Amino acid sequence: MLTIIDLGLGNINSVHRALKYLKIEHLISNSVEDISRAQKLIFPGVGSFAEASRRLYSSGIAAAIKECVLEKCVPILGICLGMQLLAGSGEEGGVSQGLGLINACVRKLRSEGQGFHLPHIGWNDISFKEQGVFSGIQNRTCFYFVHSYEMILNESDMIKCAVCNYGVDFIAAVKKDNIVGVQFHPEKSREPGLKLLKNFVEGAD
């Protein structure tokens, strides 16, 4: 079953409604057992990195996700904070540990130094190759972003699959094997966003 990981930090309902609209069967859960049994995972998130990290590790969900993704090769889609939590560490709310599924850290958007407002809120266009979760979506389509932090990779740039410009170019999406992360909110990005979710669920590769 496709399982939405619920850390109790909001935004769960948006993803739930989008999947319901797309008629995709799914489960929303905060239970380690459900997550361990999942065939696909969506990890949405609104909230601060430190708080999410605390909830991930105190609940045992972190271990369950890592086992699913690394040992059983279960596909995972991280959305916004969920994408950032795929990284090894994050600086929001004090340095704390992420899932470490991607060798990266999460830092304040460098746009701040360029005189750009933070958070980066609103619709911004991204550049990508029309494949994988972006199949059938036109390059430079606008997606909805709401964030103040960005993922900085410590590994090959090859896993970077979409970039967005906000004073600086930052990572809008990453893909590494069965792991996908998007910094924007597909569930809030109208038709193109719904298409992306559908692509992920249908396993477009």
Next chain:
Amino acid sequence: MLRRRVIPVVLLDGYSVVKTIQFNIRRNLGNPITVARIYNTRDVDELILLDIDASKEGRCIDLHTIEEVALECFMPLTVGGGLKTCEDIENVLKKGADKVVLNTAALKNPDIVKKSSLAFGSQCIVVSIDVKKNRDGYGIFSHSGYKTHKDLIEWCKELACLGAGEFLINSVDLDGKMAGYDYGLIEKVAKVVNIPVIACGGASKPDNCSKAIHRGACAVAAASMFHFTEYTPNDCKKAMKTANIPVR
């Protein structure tokens, strides 16, 4: 490039959509769910839903209304009205809100801005400031009747430090007047804080939106213009595009 947003505002008095003039005279405009659906089909950038009586009446915005509005609304939804605690905020986020608006609660207890931005992230916390002109310049007004003597600029700076993610700046004097935004006010606030400012209050035609953006707003919000004129959010975007402002 980041697009500038045009945001319709839907005001509620509990269960019905209302429109005020200078925060006072009201007109009833029907069911919020119907109104929200119309905006949804019009492909708007975002929607703001505010219950303007909630604080005064000591309650929160109706959760069922949020749930219904959010049902087929795959765009950002910003919700406010009577939210006082992190628990209140969590409740509306669970019903489908993406961002919350704090106004009276922030005035009464600024610590909630800090607590909620730590728990949910700054990007989630919009602080709405109702501004009324007075002899000294601009004063802060609270719709719920709460009296404050805070200085506008000091209050904005304080909120930014506490972790507010966006400001919704409303001009009480121009509310519902449809005579254009208070551009001086927008510029004043946008100059002192490094977080996005949403201009609200007074828009009557698409050109007003371009002007507000040029004076420092990151987004423009309006209610009367979309309720009472033939202008749609898309007309505003067309005007903005002509004025070389990036829109979606």
